[in-house]
Amino acid sequence: MKKTFMTAILAGLMAVSMSMTAFAGQWQQDAKGWWYQNDDKTYLKDGWKWVDGKCYYFTSDGYCLTGTQTPDGYTVDASGAWVVDGVVQTQGGEAAAAPEQSTVTAGGLTLAIPNGFSKYSEEDGFVYLANSDTTAMIALASESLADLGFSAEELRMLTALSDYILDGAMKENTGVEITGTNLQLANRTWRFYDYGYNPVLEIPGQTQVYARLTESHLYMIFFTGELSGMDTTSIMQNNLR
Numbered sequence: 001m002k003k004t005f006m007t008a009i010l011a012g013l014m015a016v017s018m019s020m021t022a023f024a025g026q027w028q029q030d031a032k033g034w035w036y037q038n039d040d041k042t043y044l045k046d047g048w049k050w051v052d053g054k055c056y057y058f059t060s061d062g063y064c065l066t067g068t069q070t071p072d073g074y075t076v077d078a079s080g081a082w083v084v085d086g087v088v089q090t091q092g093g094e095a096a097a098a099p100e101q102s103t104v105t106a107g108g109l110t111l112a113i114p115n116g117f118s119k120y121s122e123e124d125g126f127v128y129l130a131n132s133d134t135t136a137m138i139a140l141a142s143e144s145l146a147d148l149g150f151s152a153e154e155l156r157m158l159t160a161l162s163d164y165i166l167d168g169a170m171k172e173n174t175g176v177e178i179t180g181t182n183l184q185l186a187n188r189t190w191r192f193y194d195y196g197y198n199p200v201l202e203i204p205g206q207t208q209v210y211a212r213l214t215e216s217h218l219y220m221i222f223f224t225g226e227l228s229g230m231d232t233t234s235i236m237q238n239n240l241r
Contacts, residue, residue, distance in 0.1 A: 049118045126139055126141045190236065193208065
């Protein structure tokens with residue numbers, strides 16, 4: 001197993017988190033229409049996104065659909081907000097079933113983007129999601145073990161000892177000694193690490209990690225930042241595909 005793999009994920013998270021300062025964003029308009037631009041000059045695109053408690057549909061080039069029906073059959077009003085029977089649907093309110101969530105994929109991992117999050121960046125096989133004000137982030141990564149030179153027997157042994165191996169790798173790469181907990185999520189066993197506010201490689205806020213080692217891949221999902229009120233276990237259970 002490559003020692004640099006987990007370090008690379010954490011380093012990527014740390015680099016992204018350095019820019020997690022108040023990307024509040026604002027609406028912009030030109031002759032073609034409206035779009036939502038973050039303070040870092042990126043913009044929302046590719047499907048449904050929550051903005052200030054309302055749900056909007058953005059095209060691949062970032063423009064918000066208004067006063068029409070979206071490609072997946074939902075209705076948006078003149079401001080672009082998702083409506084049902086003329087009533088604007090708000091995040092956290094009593095509403096109809098939300099539009100089907102967009103998904104992101106990292107190797108063999110596919111996650112339906114949680115409400116309030118959108119794709120932030122993708123680099124070296126890692127996919128990063130951020131909430132609207134970038135105070136919380138999710139990172140997905142998957143690495144194949146096929147090209148690491150293990151025999152079939154060695155791969156079976158790695159899987160049999162996965163709890164021990166993952167605990168050791170996490171300790172080595174975070175500097176924090178913690179024993180993971182096995183959780184049955186989405187019909188699979190994940191090793192869960194809750195670092196709380198322990199400064200894992202200087203990543204600000206809280207850090208929770210879910211890891212899974214099989215005979216073919218190492219899968220990892222990181223939740224970082226302000227996680228108060230966020231049920232990461234429910235996201236793992238309900239959003240993994």
